[in-house]
Amino acid sequence: MAAERIALAKAGTPWPELERQLKAAGEHDVAWRTGRAPAFIHFAGDDVLDVAKRAYLMYFSENGLGLRAFGSLAKFESEVVAMGLALLHGGADARGAMTTGGTESIFLAVKAARDRAAAAGRRSGQPNIVLALSAHPAFDKAAHFLGLKTVRTPLAADFRADPQAIAAAVTPDTVMVVASAPAYPHGVMDPIAAIATAAAERGVWMHVDACVGGYIAPFARKLGAPIEPFDFAVPGVTSISADLHKYGYAAKGASTLFFADAASFAGMSYSFDNWPRGQYMTNTLVGTRAGGAIAAAWAVMNYLGEEGYLRVTRRVLDTREAYEQGVEGLGFRTLGRPELSILAFGSPSHDIAAIGRAMVRRGWLTGHVKNPPGLHLMLNLTHEPVIGEYLADLAASLQEAARTGGDDGGALKAVY
């Protein structure tokens, strides 16, 4: 980004003018309310959004760093964690905390696993994390920051992690094995039990990345979706990341990180006392935490309750099935067997990048997967009413791509 300088205005600007400018700045943003965003948004209805906003504003100024000062936030956090642990079958010794997002949850799980392995003193070389090709880059980011390396294993033909490949990649330097529930690229659930067994047999920390699935898969299972156990019900699972700001429908800045036992949980905390201002202790990477995000998560979970989550999940699953059937009806091929809210599909006959470019020209922001190439959708209730429009535009884009043979002068890179 250019190092442009903007001098702070001498005089302040009144709110009405700022509001006008704020609105104008967003005019060309993706029209997410009408389902044009393939990711980034998790909408469960205006009523849910309203609850999240009101709760957020009520605790806008409060700080989750100061739980000593804000017993309110301590209560909200401990209740959110308790509800999450109940959903994910945490045992009596299981613990957890709220973080600001999936990346922070993953970072802290990696840090805890690294520290446990270091304390056990089994390593000879650089510590590593073994994970499938489809796992989220947050693990590589954490590894990069924490002095580890990642070893990525190939996917099975169904795009799920291959437990044998993972088991074969584990060495005495492996501090963590990862499985995703589901993985972001194809929305498929990894074979958690087989991977957990492989990890347990080798005495390695097993993390389940349920950032996407943590607050939707339990409800999908209750609704009868054939999803295998993926949480602490599976022996060998040490930690789970589950994002509240995705399918928990909370305000952004909210995730949970859970541990099977108190000793593992201790690895997420940090304490320091060698300075004048007294003991500093956090369970998170960040210090100051938005009180609003904690309060909003608590409020939304209680507003929806089990019935609300089941209701929204039913609609999300139906929406994914409708998109899946619709794209297959047009000759596209679903990549893998998605079980929740994510759908990736390729074309056996046409240039999917050209189809994507034609969709962009029709006003849809597109998400992409690589190898094989496909379009990617992370669905929520904004996508429910526009399925007909989406499929009509996809059919027209397919025809356009067939006409131009993909030679429409564009280039499209798969970006997150």
Ligand SMILES: Cc1ncc(COP(=O)(O)O)c(C=O)c1O
């Ligand atoms: C499977 C998975 N893990 C982790 C993350 C990272 O979450 P965040 O963007 O909240 O840091 C994502 C984000 O989409 C994800 O899909």
